[in-house]
Amino acid sequence: MATGRTHRPATRSRGIPEATVARLPLYLRALTALSERSVPTVSSEELAAAAGVNSAKLRKDFSYLGSYGTRGVGYDVEYLVYQISRELGLTQDWPVVIVGIGNLGAALANYGGFASRGFRVAALIDADPAMAGKPVAGLPVRHTDELESIISDNGVSIGVIATPAGAAQQVCDRLVAAGITSILNFAPTVLSVPDGVDVRKVDLSIELQILAFHEQRKAGEETTPATTPAVSPAIAPKTTPAAPSRTAAGAGAPAGAGSRKGPDGDVPAVMPA
Amino acid sequence: MATGRTHRPATRSRGIPEATVARLPLYLRALTALSERSVPTVSSEELAAAAGVNSAKLRKDFSYLGSYGTRGVGYDVEYLVYQISRELGLTQDWPVVIVGIGNLGAALANYGGFASRGFRVAALIDADPAMAGKPVAGLPVRHTDELESIISDNGVSIGVIATPAGAAQQVCDRLVAAGITSILNFAPTVLSVPDGVDVRKVDLSIELQILAFHEQRKAGEETTPATTPAVSPAIAPKTTPAAPSRTAAGAGAPAGAGSRKGPDGDVPAVMPA
């Protein structure tokens, strides 16, 4: 998936492990589905299967919340939905601002999953004056100038950044200065924030690259391993023969990598980010 | 962030830890930025700062790839860009199909990060006949009927699912049957796939819920802890007084959670997923 905490080990919130917190929404979703089908109780085995996790892990996760199950029976669906919702803070309303109303921002604004679950889009903000006032997903786009007032007026504490990479840090700084303490970042940049501010990032290209890695690995193992000889199990010996000429190569333009044919593949294609 | 592997511990690909693989794209991005600025070499300390990680971690990560640095100097930027690109499989072309051209699918199709880095959108696929032929991001939308032929004709091995949750598993099954072995799932569902198929998921609402958890925690600690008494440090005693009446409560409609006022908060709001 495309998630990843940003440094700061999250300080083991109130004894609940971060890994468990990350799975609670998964359980909640499965439980909600059961609830809609009016299923009264569910065993750890069944629920684990629905959530795609190990049943022992699920039980241990729930044990951090308390003893909400009944031995020999399982868990009461409604009760568990309530407990997890409360634990995640979904029993209250969370106003959210989305900054950067391009293709992605508009898609997020229209995303149904936002409205439910206690999240409410308080405002859509964009730097383009031409966008101002234009309705997106039923809300008029506001200009960046209003960012600070919107946040303080609505008591917003969660911000979503969907701007281009170049603007992300600047927007982030303004959000933080305005009082935002949680940020969901869709821009392909590492954001630096002061302590006390949580950042989670969603990065499409990183996810794709991870998939490509495994894909390449599959291809290299199944077919002729000669096509990707670079993927040899042995660690390359130190002092790689092709490396040394660096001070000379790097001095000019980014042409070094292209012309350097290493001991492995010869595909030079290295393009900008 | 919004990522998360799906079961299957990834089998420690070729000795490179999964956690390291997940960071390589981050390093690559930072290195590419340096490359564009024609910076010849970079130290582990500098690069780590740019990527937002610990320098020791970065050095260990690189050590899995080989000894590409020079002691006393640092790493050659161009060379490292090439090595990481090759390791990630970005020196080859990866055709990708996007299924589900709604708001999100269209946003993804327009995403610039796709085109660069070796990923090429081979086709946009949607189930709505009205969408067929309509151009999105310069490509005509194809109908789902053509899914199998598109995949086999273009040798696509990576698929992106941006459909509603209800259709995701079905689309997934067809993609897998057609030969796809890597899936990036944006639909809020747990996909079940056969062994050998990698799934990564990007889930907006999960990310928001995780942020909400921490946000609630911050609020509960800083302000009056009385507003959210549920977040008491003590584990709830077993046999919670409100739980027992389950077979009766769950039998009807999902109204149990709403009326049940636990020992803590009284906000019942529990809405569908």
Added chain:
DNA sequence: ATGCCTTTGTGAACGCGTGCACAAAGATGG
């Protein structure tokens, strides 16, 4: 050529997360 200074590469310790396996708890039937 020699010594100093910088930076890498990694051995080792630590901590978190996962999964096993089982005892305790409770429901259910006789």
Added chain:
DNA sequence: CCATCTTTGTGCACGCGTTCACAAAGGCAT
């Protein structure tokens, strides 16, 4: 009321990932 059967809750061990800290390596100045 007792026996049996199901399912939870968790103690324990294992493995991965992170971090520290340092020796080895190489550049650079003298």
